[in-house]
Amino acid sequence: MTTGVWRVLLLVSVAAALTPARGLSHREAVNLALDAYNRGPDVTRAFRVFGSVPRPRADPSPTTIPLNFTVKETVCFKREGLNPDKCAFKDHGLVRDCTGSVSTAQEPPAVTISCEGPIRTKRFLFSIIRAGIKLGRSIVHLIKRNRRQEH
Known part of the structure; x- marks a missing residue:
């Protein structure tokens, strides 16, 4: 026992x-x-x-x-x-x-x-895309302004 x-x-x-x-x-x-x-x-x-x-x-x-x-x-x-x-x-x-x-x-x-x-894959990717779009818009704006000044 x-x-x-x-x-x-x-x-x-x-x-x-x-x-x-x-x-x-x-x-x-x-x-x-x-x-x-x-x-x-x-x-x-x-x-x-x-x-x-x-x-x-x-x-x-x-x-x-x-x-x-x-x-x-x-x-x-x-x-x-x-x-x-x-x-x-x-x-x-x-x-x-x-x-x-x-x-x-x-x-x-x-x-x-x-x-x-x-x-931060999505956040980082979106910030790069936004920066690229802003840069592209700025370049287009500068080109248009330079064309106006030439005429």
Whole structure:
């Protein structure tokens, strides 16, 4: 009977040790990382998760959650207590790819996050096109003015 109790305790202990990141879900880990990113000095508008790569089945560590997600700029300016999920994405807002991890080996959890970007493909392309159009109009205006002066 004593052996059975020890087996149950051993199974519970192993199960608890193997529980990923002490009960922290992947989504909660992403939210912690996003919160840390939004508190950064280079962020003026809040970012919201735009896409996330699911957690791998085999975790490298029971207390570390690897993260890989994409964020997009919202219309809301960052402020204390803001829930980015309540903010709409900004049209042509910045998009950044983020990687990192959340470690729950200590309390509070340690967040490591790095976001690459900005990926401004549409915004950058439109600004180049607008500049080209303005330049073209200016050249046409100068040509017309020079023709008038010649006659």
